[in-house]
Amino acid sequence: METDTIAAISTTMGEAGIAVIRVSGPESIAIVDRLYKGKQPLDAVPTHTVHYGRILDPAEGKVLDEVLVTVMRAPRTFTREDVVEISCHGGMIPVQAVLEALLASEARLAEPGEFTKRAFLNGRIDLSQAEAVMDLIRSKTDRAARVAVNQAEGRLSRLIQRLRQEILESLAHLAVNVDYPEYDAEQLTGQKMLEKSRQVEQEIDHLLVTARQGKILREGIATVIVGRPNVGKSSLLNALAHENKAIVTDIPGTTRDVIEEYVNVRGIPLRLVDTAGIRETEDLVEKIGVERSHQALAEADLVLLLLNHAEELGEDDRKLLKLAREHTTIVIVNKTDLPSRLDLEEVTSLIGGLPLVTTSVKEEKGLDELEQAIADLFMEGRTQTADATYVSNTRHVHLLKEARKHVHDAIEGIESGMPLDMVEIDLKNAWESLGEIIGDAVAEDLIDQIFSQFCLGK
Ligand code: GDP
Ligand code: ZN
Secondary structure, three states: OOOOOOOEOOOOOOOOOOOEEEEEEEOOHHHHHEEEEEEOOOOHOOOEEEEEEEEEEEEEEEEEEEEEEEOOOOOOOOOOOOOEEEEEEEOHHHHHHHHHHHHOOOOEEEEOOHHHHHHHHHHOOHHHHHHHHHHHHHOHHHHHHHHHHHHOOHHHHHHHHHHHHHHHHHHHHHHHHHOOOOOHHHHHHHHHHHHHHHHHHHHHHHHHHHHHHHHHHHEEEEEEEEHHHHHHHHHHHHHHHHHOOOOOOOOOOOOOOEEEEEEEOOEEEEEEOOOOOOOOOOOOHHHHHHHHHHHHHHOOOEEEEEEOOOOOOHHHHHHHHHHOOOHHHHHHEEEEOOOOOOHHHHHHHHHHOOOOEEOOOOOOOOOHHHHHHHHHHHHHOOOOOOOOOOOOHHHHHHHHHHHHHHHHHHHHHHHHHHHHHHHHHHHHHHHHHHHOOOOOOOHHHHHHHHHHOOOOOO
């Protein structure tokens, strides 16, 4: 159990210039009291109340900042320790000065994630919730943030706990059977365990299906834009990003470096990569670009394949279309503002069932349709995602797969008439794998590793 008192700036400076310093630990109220000058000392105020006052430099008695101090006594706090939050108003320099003064008077600077770690260690939240707090801090879109909030509220935890309960009930049947072998219920026990195990397996499968969407929300859809030189790849990237980070040029083949950019398409984060056109070339510099394009295509979640409305379909286009059919691709016919030279019928016959959108990036036409096509592909029309439980953490996915394997072994064991005490081992393993998700029986070094990825002050 931690016994020292920690402090850190827990919000970054907003537009209003307010920053909050959070102090947590048994001495937090006493430490702040030594620096605080207000109507009454903080150790005399009721819990969960806010007080106006000044923070003074303990050595010189100089006023460091005017503050609002919130006093929250254990256990009804985030860390389940005594917590004091100091809202500073005077900008970054006074905030730093107040923090310095706290550190000079027995508070220790919190490590990244240490507040959340204490909340976990004191039983306030479980591990999956703590990890969700981290996802929340990092989330790139509102939708991703909502998923993290759901998880932080304990949705995933409750589901995992229920699955563990199911497994425990199976194990309980087994215990009865093993302890009273004369009570000839082997058949019945096996049947009950089979039912429960199949049910658990199904629910884990369902959770794993959500993992793909969870990953998308967390890390963004890795998207590559491919097409012949000059077809409008950089222009499209820029239009989607609403800023000019990629180089746009009239000279074919000049986008040589792979540039990454995050954009928010209807709440779905897209990680866009602009690539040199995929085509055979003798130019060495360009070849590096092309090779990287092939690689990017293989690693992409989404391929945006551009064709030029103003040119006939070329050999390169056909090659690209062939390649693209093996991936999740949206075909975009660009430059529709120019006279048509593209045989759209041929294109339609070549793309199979791939979605096709026509655009004029220059005249900003067709971009809405493109965004809708992306949303259709990745959210499968499901826009009401706020209530869903998503598994979005690779550690959780790994453990779920592990648990699923153990449950599956148990099912096969029962079906092939294995002795039930062998099956028992599989089910216990499944129970333990699930337990690791919520932090039951997790090794201390793993806990340290998880929390060290946090931002300071959380
Ligand atoms: P990239 O080589 O595929 O990246 O193509 P760029 O984005 O660099 O664009 C090549 C040229 O085509 C630039 O001059 C763009 O302004 C122009 N361009 C891009 N989209 C359109 C469009 O929809 N219509 C027209 N007329 N020109 C476009
Ligand atoms: Zn380009």
